[in-house]
Amino acid sequence: MPKVTLRRAGFDTVLDAAEGTSVMQVATANGVHEILAVCGGEMACATCHVYVEDGPLDALPPIGDEEEDMLGFVAAPRESNSRLSCQLLMTSATDGLVVRVAPRQE
């Protein structure tokens, strides 16, 4: 199973992700409560903000138009490596992804 690392203030959590699940799902399923993900991944809430820090960056899908719009409304500062974690699907190609969880989602 591909692995994703969720980095929070001071500690990392390495989680297994079933093929095709999003980073957001992996996070919420495992109680990473900073990721609110109110809309459950339907691109309606902008409360699943992460910063992509390391790993197979080239394997990630490019930021879509809607995602771009929503990133303009995230609560923590938007950076060049900001993503909505519900748009990051885990596959063997994204194994080893490291994301930092945005400290504030709303």
Place this chain on the structure above:
Amino acid sequence: MTDVVIVGGGQAGCQVAASLREEGFAGNIVMIGAEEHLPYQRPPLSKAHLAGSVTRERLFLRAQSWFAEAGVELHRGRSVESIDRAARKIRLSDGEVMGYDVLVLATGGRHREIVLPGRDLAGVLSLRTLAEAEAMRERLEAAGHVVVVGGGFIGLEVAATAAAMGRTTTVLELAPRLMGRVLSAATAEFLLQSHRTRGVRVELSASVTELLGTGGQVTAVATTSGEQLPADLVVLGVGALAEDALAGAAGLATDNGILVDEFLRTSDAAVYAVGDCARAPSRWAGGSAVRLESVQNAVEQARCAARDIVGRSEPYCAVPWFWSDQGDVKLQIAGLTQGHDTTVTVGAVDQGAFSVWCFAGGRLVGVESVNQVKEHLTARKILAAGVAVGPETVGEAGFSAKSLLVF
């Protein structure tokens, strides 16, 4: 140690448990859900999950292991039958009795039923639970003709999904327009046209007289206009009622929902109610009590109740918002638009990207956005900040919602 017992394992119940732990609550948490499944999200049931593109596993709100790790005792497939408030005990359907210090009712809603000849035929389905969605998907895969009774959000989402799967799809709506009570005329009209363009037949002011069948299986829907529409799947989507009977029987105040204050407390200080089953005073409705059926409301009320339980009380006043995906239409609503008297449409209706700003007495009450995520998020901020804006400003040429946020 305080024992919190949560009745209902849906979006709101699950969030109460999670938020209690986030708030540092150290007591016992017991969650009792009538459904067999782990707590799951419902929105995809009428959209991606119905279409088959999102698997069941991806609907679950928390992994099984989370409950053990967080120390949340989850009972599945068990329901609470009565509450003895004097003794602070609940009784389950299998006879077990459990005590509580604090009880949270998160019982959700149930289908509004319609009395109709043929209602019990096979192939006549409603949609609220995962089990119902999976039964519906099975039917939908084999169906040629789908008839949706009721042009509300869920009915229209199912219709869009069915049409996208190539089924002959008809929506029958009793009212002269779609979602007359909840949407502005402009947005309702746009939705009507977009469903028709997508090949969905939508009949307004249309009502069903009877469901016809052979061998116990539905075959057609008879309407008041005398037509018989062939159907091998009939979806009843005529709305939901609060699941407030348990509370009512326990003597808690109910009236189209369990009545709560702005801290989600019921008429008994040891009992809270959150989510679809609760009716709470809302500053977005001029202080009157409203019952909202949305994920946002379920999640935020749950968080608010959890904070109150641990003694960090804050009144519930989050800006209500809602979304609905219908084919390629992403509708988002910020605020409560019911009761508006004036609307201003900004954007291009013909291109399917616009927002309808709704005012009551010159005051902004809500904004409906179609395929305009940015406008929706801006509107939420404007409402939250209480920016005073009238229809004249919004109606000006070159109006930019964002400019309202620059102080």
